[in-house]
Amino acid sequence: MYEQEQSKYCYPNSDVLINKPGFKQQSQLEAFERLVTTERLRLLQLRPLKGLFDKKHLCGIHKFIFRDVYPFAGKIRDEDISKGNFRFAAVRFLHDQTDELLYKVKTEKYLKDILHFEEYVNRITYFLAELNVLHPFREGNGRTQREFIRCLALQAGYEIDWTKVEPTTILHAMIKSPFDYSELKDVMGKVLSKKNEEQ
Numbered sequence: 363m364y365e366q367e368q369s370k371y372c373y374p375n376s377d378v379l380i381n382k383p384g385f386k387q388q389s390q391l392e393a394f395e396r397l398v399t400t401e402r403l404r405l406l407q408l409r410p411l412k413g414l415f416d417k418k419h420l421c422g423i424h425k426f427i428f429r430d431v432y433p434f435a436g437k438i439r440d441e442d443i444s445k446g447n448f449r450f451a452a453v454r455f456l457h458d459q460t461d462e463l464l465y466k467v468k469t470e471k472y473l474k475d476i477l478h479f480e481e482y483v484n485r486i487t488y489f490l491a492e493l494n495v496l497h498p499f500r501e502g503n504g505r506t507q508r509e510f511i512r513c514l515a516l517q518a519g520y521e522i523d524w525t526k527v528e529p530t531t532i533l534h535a536m537i538k539s540p541f542d543y544s545e546l547k548d549v550m551g552k553v554l555s556k557k558n559e560e561q
Contacts, residue, residue, distance in 0.1 A: 370441060371434060371500045379501055381431055395431050399505060402427045410513045415467045417460050417498075423513075424499050424506040432501065439500040448540060450497035463492050467514065474518045482520065483554060486511060487547045491539035504536065519557055526553045 371379050378388050385391040411426055413419025417438075425436025438457060443450050451459050467473070467489060476482045493507045512522040524532065527549050535545035 369500075371439075379432060382433060383431075395428075398430050399427050399502075402430075403505065403509065406509055410509075410516060413513075415472060415510070415514055416464050417457070420460070420464065420493075420498065420506065420510050423509050424502060427505055427509070428502050434500055435502075438498050441500070443497060443500070445537075451495060456496065456498060460496055460498050463489070463496065472514065472517060476518070479554075479556075480551075482518070483547060483551050486515060486554070487543055487550045489514070490550070491536075491543050491546055494536055495540050504533075515554060521555050521557050522553050523555070524553055 368375070369377070369379075373380055373386060376386065378386055378391060381391055381394075383391075383394055385394060406423075406426065411419070411423050413422055421436045421438065428435035438460070440453055442453055470485065473482060473485055476485060490507060490511045493510070494503070497503045499506060508522075508524060512524075515522050532549055535549045539546045
């Protein structure tokens with residue numbers, strides 16, 4: 363849960379996010395969210411959401427995953443958020459910074475022209491880490507980022523299997539990534555493989 367004063371996204375006098383089923387208990391919401399998003403992510407594994415790897419594409423992935431859970435699914439957040447002592451991108455810069463980052467994906471030809479695996483790991487780690495710093499959504503950033511990056515890898519001839527690394531290891535690497543990419547780079551080196559090398 364993100365840290366700030368009373369959020370406009372939460373029920374009054376509560377830190378439970380306003381949700382479509384109307385759950386007021388965090389445990390109920392978490393159980394429902396886990397059930398729904400697990401199925402949504404399974405569907406995306408079978409049929410990735412196509413797009414131009416721009417903000418619209420990123421928002422589309424978020425909406426697909428969370429549309430049955432949150433009314434803000436697919437919408438860039440409009441309040442500042444933080445975790446611990448780290449503040450994610452400020453709202454007043456968020457749209458422009460998201461556009462700028464994803465424009466880099468385009469100018470780098472969606473990473474399709476990178477020949478060496480190590481270089482590919484470096485660049486895709488960079489984009490995942492920078493997306494994490496932005497944290498464009500009020501909730502559901504990690505799952506959306508990972509699916510967006512998985513789709514980016516697919517069109518460049520790579521597979522990503524997040525199950526190859528423990529979720530806690532991925533989470534720890536993501537937490538450190540705004541300051542140090544090394545652990546996240548190690549994670550990406552393990553979960554990435556060329557399609558024709560998959561067993």
